[in-house]
Amino acid sequence: MKLAEQRKIGRQDILFCMARAADSSRVFCGSSDFKVYELDLAADEPARRTFSGHRSYVTGAALTAHGTLVTCGYDRQLVWWDVESGKPFRRTIAHERWARKVAASPDGTLVASVADDMVARVWNAWTGDLLDELRGHEPLTPQHFHSMLYTCVFSPDGEFLATADRVGHVVVWELASGNPVATLESPEHYTWDPRQRRRSIGGVRSLAFAPDGNLLAVGGVGQIGNVDGLGGKALVHVYDWRRGERTHKFEHDGHKGLVEDLHFLRDGRQLLAGGGAQKGFLLLVDVERQEFVYDTEAPMHVHQLDLDLSTNQLIAVGHGAVVVWQMDDEA
Amino acid sequence: MSRNSFCGSQDHAMSRRRFLGATTTAAATMAGVGVFGDRALAQALKQKDKRVIMLWLAGGASQLETWDPKPGRPTGGPFFDTATSVPGVRISELMPLVAARLHRHTALIRSLNTENGDHGGGSVLMMRGRKNEPNLEYPDLGSILAHELGQADSQVPDYVSIYSQTEGRNFSKIGPGFLGSRYAPVQLTDRMGLENVTRPGSISELDHHQRADLRSLWSQRFARGRENEAVGSHATAYGRVAGLMASDRLFDVSREPQRVRDRYGPTQFGEHALIARRLIEAGVPFVRVARAWWDSHSQNFESHQELVPELDRVMSTLLDDLGERGLLDHTLVITTAEFGRTPQINPSLGRDHFATAWSSTLSGVGVNPGAVYGKTDADGQRVADGEVGAGEFFATIFQALGIDHEHELYVGARPIPLVNPGIEPIREVLA
Numbered sequence: 001m002k003l004a005e006q007r008k009i010g011r012q013d014i015l016f017c018m019a020r021a022a023d024s025s026r027v028f029c030g031s032s033d034f035k036v037y038e039l040d041l042a043a044d045e046p047a048r049r050t051f052s053g054h055r056s057y058v059t060g061a062a063l064t065a066h067g068t069l070v071t072c073g074y075d076r077q078l079v080w081w082d083v084e085s086g087k088p089f090r091r092t093i094a095h096e097r098w099a100r101k102v103a104a105s106p107d108g109t110l111v112a113s114v115a116d117d118m119v120a121r122v123w124n125a126w127t128g129d130l131l132d133e134l135r136g137h138e139p140l141t142p143q144h145f146h147s148m149l150y151t152c153v154f155s156p157d158g159e160f161l162a163t164a165d166r167v168g169h170v171v172v173w174e175l176a177s178g179n180p181v182a183t184l185e186s187p188e189h190y191t192w193d194p195r196q197r198r199r200s201i202g203g204v205r206s207l208a209f210a211p212d213g214n215l216l217a218v219g220g221v222g223q224i225g226n227v228d229g230l231g232g233k234a235l236v237h238v239y240d241w242r243r244g245e246r247t248h249k250f251e252h253d254g255h256k257g258l259v260e261d262l263h264f265l266r267d268g269r270q271l272l273a274g275g276g277a278q279k280g281f282l283l284l285v286d287v288e289r290q291e292f293v294y295d296t297e298a299p300m301h302v303h304q305l306d307l308d309l310s311t312n313q314l315i316a317v318g319h320g321a322v323v324v325w326q327m328d329d330e331a
Numbered sequence: 332m333s334r335n336s337f338c339g340s341q342d343h344a345m346s347r348r349r350f351l352g353a354t355t356t357a358a359a360t361m362a363g364v365g366v367f368g369d370r371a372l373a374q375a376l377k378q379k380d381k382r383v384i385m386l387w388l389a390g391g392a393s394q395l396e397t398w399d400p401k402p403g404r405p406t407g408g409p410f411f412d413t414a415t416s417v418p419g420v421r422i423s424e425l426m427p428l429v430a431a432r433l434h435r436h437t438a439l440i441r442s443l444n445t446e447n448g449d450h451g452g453g454s455v456l457m458m459r460g461r462k463n464e465p466n467l468e469y470p471d472l473g474s475i476l477a478h479e480l481g482q483a484d485s486q487v488p489d490y491v492s493i494y495s496q497t498e499g500r501n502f503s504k505i506g507p508g509f510l511g512s513r514y515a516p517v518q519l520t521d522r523m524g525l526e527n528v529t530r531p532g533s534i535s536e537l538d539h540h541q542r543a544d545l546r547s548l549w550s551q552r553f554a555r556g557r558e559n560e561a562v563g564s565h566a567t568a569y570g571r572v573a574g575l576m577a578s579d580r581l582f583d584v585s586r587e588p589q590r591v592r593d594r595y596g597p598t599q600f601g602e603h604a605l606i607a608r609r610l611i612e613a614g615v616p617f618v619r620v621a622r623a624w625w626d627s628h629s630q631n632f633e634s635h636q637e638l639v640p641e642l643d644r645v646m647s648t649l650l651d652d653l654g655e656r657g658l659l660d661h662t663l664v665i666t667t668a669e670f671g672r673t674p675q676i677n678p679s680l681g682r683d684h685f686a687t688a689w690s691s692t693l694s695g696v697g698v699n700p701g702a703v704y705g706k707t708d709a710d711g712q713r714v715a716d717g718e719v720g721a722g723e724f725f726a727t728i729f730q731a732l733g734i735d736h737e738h739e740l741y742v743g744a745r746p747i748p749l750v751n752p753g754i755e756p757i758r759e760v761l762a
Contacts (some may be wrong), residue, residue, distance in 0.1 A: 012405065014676070032676075033405065057409040074409040098409070116636075144597045145637040196498045197390075197624035198599065199637050228390075230629045230679050257679070277629060277679050302676040319678040 001270075001294050003314060003325040008299060009039070009046055015317035016303045017101070019061035019069060023310045028056030028069050028083070029317050034181045036071055036081070041315065041324055053079050053088040057288040060101040064125035065108025072099035072113050080128060090128045094121060101151050105158045111177070112161050114152045120163045122175065137165045138320060141200060143192055151206055160249045162216055162241070164204035170218055172241050182241045189220035189235060201227040205275070207260050210240055210268035215287075216241040217271055219259030230257040230277035238271070238287065248290055254282035255295060260318075261305045274316055276301035282316075299323055355448050366717060381480050381696060381732045382611045382658070385472070385619040385665040386604070388638075388644060389499045390450070390626035392673035393682050395711055396423050396635040397642070398690035399441045406674030406710045408632055425639035428647035434701040437694040438760035442630030442705020442717040443724065445670060448684040450626070454503040459723030461751050467509060467742065472725065473617040474514040475505035475749065479734055481514075482615035487578045487615050490516040493523070493603045496623035502669070505619075509742045516619075519537055523582040523606055581609045594648045596641065604645045611662055625668065629679035642666075650694055659695045663731050667691035667724075674711040688714045691724065693760060697731025702760045722754035730756040757759040 014032035025042035028051075036051035037060055063069055068089075069081040076099055080090035095115030101114045104125060112140030120134040139267045141147050148166040155162070155172075156271035160181070164170045166184035173179065192200045206219035217238045224232035234255045238248035250271075264271055270293070271285040280298030282305075285291070301319040307327075308315060314325040401407035412421040415433040422430050422439075429437070445451045456462060458471040469552035470478070477489035494500045500520065517525060534542075570587045584592060584605050595601035600622045607618040622642070627634040643727055646666060653659040671689025672682035689709045694700075705717030726736035729749055739746040 005620070032409075034403070075411075146640065148633065148636070196496060198496045198622075199624065199634055201630055201633070203633075225730075228624070228628045229681075237623075249631045278677065280678075 002328040003282065004328065005297060005299070005323060006313070006326045007041065007324040009322040011320050011322065014057075014303070014319050015322060016057060016059045017061045017071075018304050018306060018315070018317045019063045020306050020308070020315070021063055021067070023308075025308075027306070027315065027317075027322075028061050028063075028071075030061050030071055030073065031055075032057050034058060034073070034075075036061065036069070038083070039322065041322070046322075049086045051081055051086050051088070053077075053081070053091065056098075060099065060103075060113065062102045062111055063105035063108070063153075064111060066102055066126050067256055068125070070102050070104070070111050070125065072096040072102045072115075076115065078102065078111075078113055078123070078128075081255055092128060094123075095119065097146070098148075100149060102237075103152050103154055103161075105154045106156060107158055110154075110158070112152050112154065114149045114163055116146060116148045118147060118149045118165065119147070120152055120161065122161070122172070132175070134161070134163065134171075134173050134178060134180075136171045136173075136180050136183070137148060137163065137169055138167070141167055141192070143194075143200065145200065145238055148203060150203050150205050151207050153209060155209045155213045156211055157213055160209075160213070162207050162209065164207055166200070166203035168204055168220075170204060170207070170216070170239075172216070182244060184216070184218070184239050184241060184244065186218050186220075186237050188222055188237070189218070191224040191227055191232065197227050199227055201230070202232070202258075205258050206273070208264055208271070209212065210260035210264045212268060214240060214242065215247065215264075215268065217262045217264070219262045219275070221256075221258045232256060234259050234273065234275060234281060234283060236262065236271065236273055236285065248287060248288070250283075250285050250292065252281075252292060253296060255283060255297075257281065257301070259283075260301075260303050263305060265307070265309060265319075272305065272307075274298065274302035274305045276318070280316075282314075344512075344624065362510060364753055371569055378480060379732045380661045382615065382662045383476055383480075383617045383665060383728075383732070384604075384649065384662065385606045385617070385667070386642070386649075387494075387619050387621040388625050388642070388666065388668040389454075389494070389496070389502075389621045389623035391453075391668050391670045391672055391684060392625045392638070392642070393627070393631060393635055394441070394688075394690040395672065395674065395682070396425060398422055398439055398634070398692065399707055399711060400424075401674070401709065401711050404710050406712070408676065410632070417703070420701070420703050423639065425635065426643040428643045432650060436654065436664075436698065436700050437692050438693050438698045438700065438702040438704065440692065440704045440707075440719065440724065440757065440760060441690045441707060442714040443671075443684045443686075443689050443691060443721075444714050444718050445689075445721050448670055448686040450499060450669055450684070451502045453684075453686055454499065456721050457506055457669050458503040460721045461575045463508075467747075469747075470508035470510040471503065471505045472728070473505060474510050474617055475740075476617040476732070477507075477509055477514040477742070479738075480732070482614070485614060487581070487610070487613050488517045488525070489615065490514065490606075490617045491610055491615055492521065492619040492621070493606065494518040494547055494619075494621035494623065495520055495599060495603070496621070498624040498626075498690075499598075500621075509747070510740070511530060519582070523584075523603070524579050525582075526636070531759075535647050580612065581613050582606055584609070591652070594652070596644045596648070598641055598645075600641055601645045601648070604649045608649060611653070611658060612656065627672065628677070628681040628683055631672065631676070631680060633680040645756060653695065654693075662695050663697060663728065664694040665691070665728060666694070688712065693727065693731060697733065697762050699760050699762050704757050704759045717757075719757055722750045723757055726750045726754050726756035727760060730761055
């Protein structure tokens with residue numbers, strides 16, 4: 001694969017998340033200025049509308065089966081938006097601490113949210129009713145500081161939800177019962193410096209199920225010598241989660257920082273990772289060959305990626321920019 | 332120069348110990364010190380029993396995530412602010428415990444421009460109140476206060492610095508400078524206790540006491556008829572060592588009730604703050620408790636989610652504990668660092684070094700509780716009102732402790748004022 005940068009839209013803010021309707025060039029991006037921006041990436045002038053309703057960073061966005069947009073933020077809210085009017089029609093204080101991410105189930109009928117209260121909540125995507133609370137992540141780190149529940153993802157069949165936290169604890173939940181069916185430990189993603197600086201950094205920031213649902217990729221940063229920075233290697237572990245076995249470890253020697261987002265490609269044979277530290281990166285892994293087959297520096301720290309298979313475009317949002325690349329599969 | 336010459340003049344030279352011994356009882360009953368018309372007397376009474384705990388947030392805490400939040404601004408980050416017990420004053424939501432107590436003991440200075448954004452330079456500056464001169468090394472605050480507040484025959488150390496993390500430990504280059512090693516800090520790093528003061532196992536407790544008694548006897552005989560400062564100093568030094576040997580228990584927090592330890596929390600910083608309270612209670616004039624390392628060039632908000640709630644708990648508990656014990660009438664708690672952090676948020680979601688517009692607090696004795704001095708602009712990029720530097724901050728500390736900031740120390744015949752000439756304290760934060 002090769003990437004050709006097709007468009008870069010510079011911005012003053014930080015975009016933490018995005019949601020895009022299938023086969024559409026319209027994206028909804030959550031911002032550090034507490035707003036949600038609708039952009040049309042195919043238009044000469046991409047800015048369309050601005051949605052106001054959050055009171056802190058907007059960190060998660062998902063589109064439901066009903067065409068509504070659900071966002072979450074560090075204001076602890078979930079906000080349901082009518083994307084046509086740009087108005088919120090439901091707001092819920094969904095969590096007691098920062099809400100980090102929302103994900104929509106594959107059929108778009110459920111929304112899951114995770115937050116630093118260490119609870120994953122499952123919501124009816126249409127009514128906003130709370131359907132379940134999934135509790136299995138410790139509220140404090142072993143060093144007595146608040147932990148953080150960073151990310152969640154639905155399995156492709158919609159039967160499971162995976163959640164992951166700061167200390168590298170990953171739980172796979174069966175949604176029908178609300179029970180944890182697998183737990184994985186990935187402590188390499190968490191660095192605690194007990195001596196030199198006495199604080200921590202890291203955490204699992206990204207998850208992706210393979211299309212067959214059997215493998216779960218877990219992304220973040222490896223061990224860090226100086227916790228003032230994100231100088232650890234970009235790190236992805238892949239688990240056969242049902243067996244509780246780690247099957248792959250991908251650690252990039254050249255790119256440092258957090259793997260913020262992960263996507264399986266080509267029926268699960270490849271894995272795309274984006275993230276960064278002071279600089280951004282994109283990495284492509286061949287899962288079967290167990291090696292990196294492509295890497296490039298991104299023009300910004302990447303917070304979220306999306307693949308538009310209808311146009312073969314890769315879209316990234318991040319620190320001060322939205323970038324669109326054309327993917328060349330033949331190279 | 333005698334160490335307790337209150338105005339710096341040999342004409343008024345008098346040891347504080349002698350002075351206080353002669354005057355404390357009388358002074359306690361008089362209506363006001365002005366009847367003596369003696370500035371030195373007033374000064375001495377004000378200084379009596381004053382103590383200081385410095386919470387040193389090494390590496391540089393973010394003022395935006397503590398004392399000077401800018402919610403909703405591009406530089407403000409994701410945290411909310413919260414109301415404090417002082418009407419109209421808001422601080423970071425990460426500090427609800429201190430916020431609820433702000434009116435009781437604490438004054439807030441939001442307009443420090445200390446100009447030096449380097450860890451080493453900033454640390455040296457914020458421990459001395461000024462830059463060293465090429466040929467003159469100034470004493471740090473702890474050494475000055477050991478000199479000004481310490482008792483010659485004290486049985487406890489005059490200056491203790493607790494700094495367990497390794498990063499930045501030596502950046503401040505703390506030390507007595509021209510005051511000499513008598514005022515050097517006892518520096519605790521790994522082990523909380525004094526090094527090399529334990530009685531050798533080969534000497535029994537009885538032997539130890541008998542040797543001390545014998546030494547004392549011979550010293551007294553030698554000193555008879557010899558009015559010599561060196562002789563007295565020799566005996567005092569032995570007395571101090573004996574005191575220091577006995578003071579090891581002060582560093583043992585297991586002697587505190589569990590409920591007290593629980594209040595300070597489970598972290599090392601909490602434990603160290605509790606040790607500081609024990610030391611202060613025992614008469615140590617100056618204790619620095621360093622909490623390193625706040626240098627959040629990446630993931631600033633995650634780091635401050637760890638460090639600020641810990642600071643909130645430790646600082647509020649320390650103030651409560653000191654207050655309940657009546658110690659806050661005599662004790663100043665300084666919360667500061669070498670600098671603050673940039674309003675700009677970098678691509679790693681970090682904040683970098685920033686000395687242009689940042690904050691510190693003073694709590695306790697001599698402080699106008701609830702006072703807020705100075706103001707930064709809407710994005711925290713510049714001081715908008717009341718700009719002060721390290722010198723003004725130090726002058727304010729001295730005044731809060733009843734020490735004239737224009738008081739002079741001497742290097743040979745050269746008078747050295749406590750702060751550089753022309754520097755004034757921040758009157759608005761003084762009681």
